[in-house]
Amino acid sequence: MTVPLPATQPGPWAAAAMIAAIVLASTTGEVFTAAAMKSIGDLDKIRARSGLMGAIRAVLTCPMFFSGVFFLALAFFSLLFALNHLNLSLVAPASASLTLVTNAIAGKIFLKENVDRRRWAAAVLVCVGVYLLAH
Amino acid sequence: MHHHSLSPRQYFILGLVGFSAPLGDTCLSRGMTAMASMTLAHPLSLLAAVFTPWIAFGIALLICFFASYLTALSWADLTFVLPATALGNVLVALLARFWLHEPISLERWAGIVLITLGVGFVAQGPSRTERNTSAEAEAAGIKLPNAVAEEPSR
Numbered sequence: 001m002t003v004p005l006p007a008t009q010p011g012p013w014a015a016a017a018m019i020a021a022i023v024l025a026s027t028t029g030e031v032f033t034a035a036a037m038k039s040i041g042d043l044d045k046i047r048a049r050s051g052l053m054g055a056i057r058a059v060l061t062c063p064m065f066f067s068g069v070f071f072l073a074l075a076f077f078s079l080l081f082a083l084n085h086l087n088l089s090l091v092a093p094a095s096a097s098l099t100l101v102t103n104a105i106a107g108k109i110f111l112k113e114n115v116d117r118r119r120w121a122a123a124v125l126v127c128v129g130v131y132l133l134a135h
Numbered sequence: 136m137h138h139h140s141l142s143p144r145q146y147f148i149l150g151l152v153g154f155s156a157p158l159g160d161t162c163l164s165r166g167m168t169a170m171a172s173m174t175l176a177h178p179l180s181l182l183a184a185v186f187t188p189w190i191a192f193g194i195a196l197l198i199c200f201f202a203s204y205l206t207a208l209s210w211a212d213l214t215f216v217l218p219a220t221a222l223g224n225v226l227v228a229l230l231a232r233f234w235l236h237e238p239i240s241l242e243r244w245a246g247i248v249l250i251t252l253g254v255g256f257v258a259q260g261p262s263r264t265e266r267n268t269s270a271e272a273e274a275a276g277i278k279l280p281n282a283v284a285e286e287p288s289r
Contacts, residue, residue: 034213037205040209044145080163081175087231089228097224113212119215119257125250129251129253133246
């Protein structure tokens with residue numbers, strides 16, 4: 001097939017499934033990664049104290065970091081697959097926007113972050129913006 | 136201990152997070168759309184794609200993204216970092232328009248404006264939920280080997 005994009009556009013359900021796979025994997029990965037980084041502490045301070053290698057060691061000795069990386073890698077390969085079938089200007093904003101909302105929910109539940117009115121407003125504005133962008 | 140104002144260095148890192156991700160994605164898109172259509176029946180073709188130039192360059196950018204992202208997460212909330220760096224979506228749309236020549240309709244421009252507004256909203260608030268380190272760890276349900284050594288001066 002010489003004209004890959006318009007000729008191979010999948011149906012809306014297939015597109016939704018591809019995007020859902022990215023969103024699910026990346027939300028899980030980001031929550032694990034954020035929890036790991038919070039447990040490690042300010043990387044800039046660690047680097048000031050024990051150098052770049054110290055900072056890298058602090059990250060690489062945190063088991064939860066690797067759970068995060070596993071799911072982020074899964075999200076990455078789902079993204080590669082989706083980009084082969086869909087427009088970048090659909091996949092990138094759609095997955096990013098939905099991830100934003102699922103992360104606001106997951107951040108509140110699992111990371112106990114203070115998701116105040118301002119942050120919900122931002123999540124909704126960006127989500128709607130991305131919906132329009134993807135349309 | 137207040138995290139309401141970020142240092143210039145921290146703004147730079149947030150900028151790096153926002154910029155490198157969409158730039159990397161754009162490189163991936165350029166690489167992937169140039170390739171023949173793939174199916175789930177041949178998953179190894181995805182691995183082979185990793186070694187083509189555009190994909191490799193995209194991955195290099197995404198590694199840069201990941202390093203700055205991890206740094207940002209170590210001093211800011213996930214629910215702050217993600218919206219704050221959403222400005223990257225605006226950049227990716229502009230790149231898609233001017234580099235990949237995908238069209239931008241009026242609705243898309245409206246989307247770009249809303250995202251920018253949303254980023255403005257979250258950027259005005261605190262970057263981190265205030266609490267002491269042990270409560271933080273408890274909230275995340277983890278033990279901390281390293282975080283005990285928080286400087287008393289801050």
